[in-house]
Amino acid sequence: xxxxxxxxxxxxxxxxxxxxxxxxxxxxxxxxxxxxxxxxxxxxxxxxxxxxxxxxxxxxxxxxxxxxxxxxxxxxxxxxxxxxxxxxxxxxxxxxxxxxxxxxxxxxxxxxxxxxxxxxxxxxxxxxxxxxxxxxxxxxxxxxxxxxxxxxxxxxxxxxxxxxxxxxxxxxxxxxxxxxxxxxxxxxxxxxxxxxxxxxxxxxxxxxxxxxxxxxxxxxxxxxxxxxxxxxxxxxxxxxxxxxxxxxxxxxxxxxxxxxxxxxxxxxxxxxxxxxxxxxxxxxxxxxxxxxxxxxxxxxxxxxxxxxxxxxxxxxxxxxxxxxxxxxxxxxxxxxxxxxxxxxxxxxxxxxxxxxxx
Amino acid sequence: xxxxxxxxxxxxxxxxxxxxxxxxxxxxxxxxxxxxxxxxxxxxxxxxxxxxxxxxxxxxxxxxxxxxxxxxxxxxxxxxxxxxxxxxxxxxxxxxxxxxxxxxxxxxxxxxxxxxxxxxxxxxxxxxxxxxxxxxxxxxxxxxxxxxxxxxxxxxxxxxxxxxxxxxxxxxxxxxxxxxxxxxxxxxxxxxxxxxxxxxxxxxxxxxxxxxxxxxxxxxxxxxxxxxxxxxxxxxxxxxxxxxxxxxxxxxxxxxxxxxxxxxxxxxxxxxxxxxxxxxxxxxxxxxxxxxxxxxxxxxxxxxxxxxxxxxxxxxxxxxxxxxxxxxxxxxxxxxxxxxxxxxxxxxxxxxxxxxxxxxxxxxxxxxxxxxxxxxxxxxxxxxxxxxxxxxxxxxxxxxxxxxxxxxxxxxxxxxxxxxxxxxxxxxxxxxxxxxxxx
Numbered sequence: 001x002x003x004x005x006x007x008x009x010x011x012x013x014x015x016x017x018x019x020x021x022x023x024x025x026x027x028x029x030x031x032x033x034x035x036x037x038x039x040x041x042x043x044x045x046x047x048x049x050x051x052x053x054x055x056x057x058x059x060x061x062x063x064x065x066x067x068x069x070x071x072x073x074x075x076x077x078x079x080x081x082x083x084x085x086x087x088x089x090x091x092x093x094x095x096x097x098x099x100x101x102x103x104x105x106x107x108x109x110x111x112x113x114x115x116x117x118x119x120x121x122x123x124x125x126x127x128x129x130x131x132x133x134x135x136x137x138x139x140x141x142x143x144x145x146x147x148x149x150x151x152x153x154x155x156x157x158x159x160x161x162x163x164x165x166x167x168x169x170x171x172x173x174x175x176x177x178x179x180x181x182x183x184x185x186x187x188x189x190x191x192x193x194x195x196x197x198x199x200x201x202x203x204x205x206x207x208x209x210x211x212x213x214x215x216x217x218x219x220x221x222x223x224x225x226x227x228x229x230x231x232x233x234x235x236x237x238x239x240x241x242x243x244x245x246x247x248x249x250x251x252x253x254x255x256x257x258x259x260x261x262x263x264x265x266x267x268x269x270x271x272x273x274x275x276x277x278x279x280x281x282x283x284x285x286x287x288x289x290x291x292x293x294x295x296x297x298x299x300x301x302x303x304x305x306x307x308x309x310x311x312x313x314x315x316x317x318x319x320x321x322x323x324x325x326x327x328x329x330x331x332x333x334x335x336x337x338x339x340x341x342x343x344x345x346x347x348x349x350x351x352x353x354x355x356x357x358x
Numbered sequence: 359x360x361x362x363x364x365x366x367x368x369x370x371x372x373x374x375x376x377x378x379x380x381x382x383x384x385x386x387x388x389x390x391x392x393x394x395x396x397x398x399x400x401x402x403x404x405x406x407x408x409x410x411x412x413x414x415x416x417x418x419x420x421x422x423x424x425x426x427x428x429x430x431x432x433x434x435x436x437x438x439x440x441x442x443x444x445x446x447x448x449x450x451x452x453x454x455x456x457x458x459x460x461x462x463x464x465x466x467x468x469x470x471x472x473x474x475x476x477x478x479x480x481x482x483x484x485x486x487x488x489x490x491x492x493x494x495x496x497x498x499x500x501x502x503x504x505x506x507x508x509x510x511x512x513x514x515x516x517x518x519x520x521x522x523x524x525x526x527x528x529x530x531x532x533x534x535x536x537x538x539x540x541x542x543x544x545x546x547x548x549x550x551x552x553x554x555x556x557x558x559x560x561x562x563x564x565x566x567x568x569x570x571x572x573x574x575x576x577x578x579x580x581x582x583x584x585x586x587x588x589x590x591x592x593x594x595x596x597x598x599x600x601x602x603x604x605x606x607x608x609x610x611x612x613x614x615x616x617x618x619x620x621x622x623x624x625x626x627x628x629x630x631x632x633x634x635x636x637x638x639x640x641x642x643x644x645x646x647x648x649x650x651x652x653x654x655x656x657x658x659x660x661x662x663x664x665x666x667x668x669x670x671x672x673x674x675x676x677x678x679x680x681x682x683x684x685x686x687x688x689x690x691x692x693x694x695x696x697x698x699x700x701x702x703x704x705x706x707x708x709x710x711x712x713x714x715x716x717x718x719x720x721x722x723x724x725x726x727x728x729x730x731x732x733x734x735x736x737x738x739x740x741x742x743x744x745x746x747x748x749x750x751x752x753x754x755x756x757x758x759x760x761x762x763x764x765x766x767x768x769x770x771x772x773x774x775x776x777x778x779x780x781x782x783x784x785x786x787x788x789x790x791x792x793x794x795x796x797x
């Protein structure tokens with residue numbers, strides 16, 4: 001890679017379950033103060049916590065620039081409802097919405113709904129890909145200029161610019177069009193954690209941002225290459241994919257030396273990679289990995305959000321900004337602009353009105 | 359008196375051709391109307407729901423407002439810019455699942471510090487179902503339970519009743535002191551078990567609103583709802599409905615005050631009563647455009663009447679009774695009777711198609727000077743025709759400004775409406791007790 005790509009940073013604001021708005025708003029504002037691209041809020045039907053998309057909708061008017069990416073699961077939910085809710089998050093945040101697509105694999109989750117048994121991840125990710133696909137089709141089902149308010153003919157919309165999607169998936173079908181008009185970003189940003197094989201396949205095909213787990217820059221670069229080749233194989237522009245390394249960080253004792261292994265990369269812990277050290281050490285790691293062009297950035301999950309996110313923003317990010325490796329302000333207003341992703345042209349719109357490439 | 363504000367759209371009430379009409383979608387429109395309602399010390403803000411775009415003659419209906427954002431997401435955002443106002447979402451009990459919806463409602467109640475409400479509606483048509491996984495289930499054994507509607511006397515309520523009961527079981531599965539306990543529900547429609555992920559919310563249970571006018575709908579409301587959203591706009595019809603529904607409560611061990619009756623109404627103001635009448639006539643003329651007049655006629659006749667002149671006479675052919683011209687909205691119950699009534703009116707007064715539709719279809723409930731309207735609203739409540747009103751403005755988002763600035767102060771002077779919120783939750787605004795925990 002010839003030129004160093006802009007660095008992208010994101011942070012998870014979950015952690016122990018909290019049900020009030022104030023704590024979530026405070027964390028999102030903290031991340032916004034560091035000009036991070038977006039915050040994520042993890043979710044699942046089977047663990048304590050409020051509905052993540054609702055929380056980030058509550059956060060939206062209390063913030064102005066930061067991207068808002070809740071986990072939205074696709075296994076026991078209705079694809080039509082999901083696409084409406086994500087589009088609405090984009091409307092209420094004025095173009096800052098994304099969604100982290102995920103699946104529900106456990107029997108415990110299946111019993112909460114009583115509609116279908118648990119299924120293997122491969123089948124669920126196949127379905128999740130279809131949900132992402134139909135979501136994009138529903139977001140495109142209204143052309144951007146469908147609302148005409150033509151008093152002379154009495155028509156509020158041009159019905160020729162509203163399109164049925166007629167989607168037939170392996171487990172569901174959707175007739176369309178959407179109820180929600182095309183959202184500000186055209187399509188909200190799709191984030192997929194590509195750690196597992198089946199998820200990586202869906203990510204290469206449908207994601208704008210992919211999270212990967214790696215213990216060395218070389219491993220991260222190999223994963224990014226694999227994802228970009230996969231995207232190209234699906235007819236996508238590989239440069240339209242942002243690959244972020246997912247890192248759980250513990251900045252609990254900044255005075256101690258970092259855990260052994262920093263030189264070679266973060267430690268592997270469970271499903272993820274784990275970093276323990278000081279804010280400066282984390283900035284060092286980010287700098288080294290990004291300088292090599294291995295990845296587009298990092299998704300950081302603070303192990304204790306109130307403490308570690310503050311250290312990430314005021315320590316790590318401030319240092320990266322000082323080194324001119326990370327922006328100090330948001331030059332744009334939408335999450336796609338933060339990520340350097342163009343607003344997708346509507347698949348139904350004639351080429352002359354296309355606003356960019358997808 | 360209780361007051362609520364409905365965000366208008368997706369029907370012919372909204373005069374989108376008015377130059378003051380703004381976006382039906384942008385958050386700023388929702389924020390303006392919600393802040394206005396809160397400035398007026400309203401009980402709650404109310405959003406309707408759409409799950410499929412309406413069709414007419416096999417094509418998407420294009421004459422009214424089309425499209426809206428998803429209700430619960432909008433209300434969570436509104437919770438950030440309001441402090442006391444109740445936030446009510448219409449959410450269908452047919453194309454949702456109890457666990458997910460109970461969780462979303464409990465989340466809204468937490469994030470708004472106790473201001474959430476759920477307007478329970480049902481849908482039975484396969485037309486809507488074509489957008490959902492559930493769509494296919496209409497063909498299976500559930501069909502007898504879900505077919506039919508409030509109008510035809512069928513029973514969409516069995517699934518809805520079990521849905522609401524199940525949601526309440528989930529809301530009660532955490533003890534008031536914050537301990538999660540496993541739940542099991544085994545019923546006709548749902549067989550689910552596990553642990554709910556959200557503690558008991560500030561109101562105990564979000565407020566349950568229900569709309570419906572059939573005997574079964576009234577019974578469902580009497581057994582289950584905290585608020586019933588009706589259409590009875592006249593004093594006489596309102597009083598009859600009020601007496602009937604309140605009388606049904608005792609059978610469920612409930613007091614008359616446990617269920618608030620709130621008709622959806624429109625208000626047209628003027629400096630004088632005469633000016634208000636002129637304003638009302640102009641609004642009706644704008645609501646029933648030439649194109650909308652033909653469309654309204656087609657909805658009764660079930661036929662393509664696009665070749666007719668809206669300023670000419672009514673067609674002399676009969677309605678097509680088996681027509682599926684209209685999709686996504688309920689067709690009139692008895693087209694032959696309605697057609698006969700419209701013909702009689704047209705002949706008696708010499709009215710064109712458009713004038714006939716203007717005269718025959720829904721009209722404003724309260725028209726007059728602020729003094730007249732305030733007195734009329736108070737009379738409805740004082741004579742047991744309603745406990746309050748859900749106002750449906752015809753303009754987005756400024757349609758409530760005049761009411762809040764000119765009528766609310768008069769209601770407050772009369773002692774008919776609160777001057778300040780006394781509590782912070784929607785239940786406290788409505789004077790409803792927190793539900794007893796049933797562990």
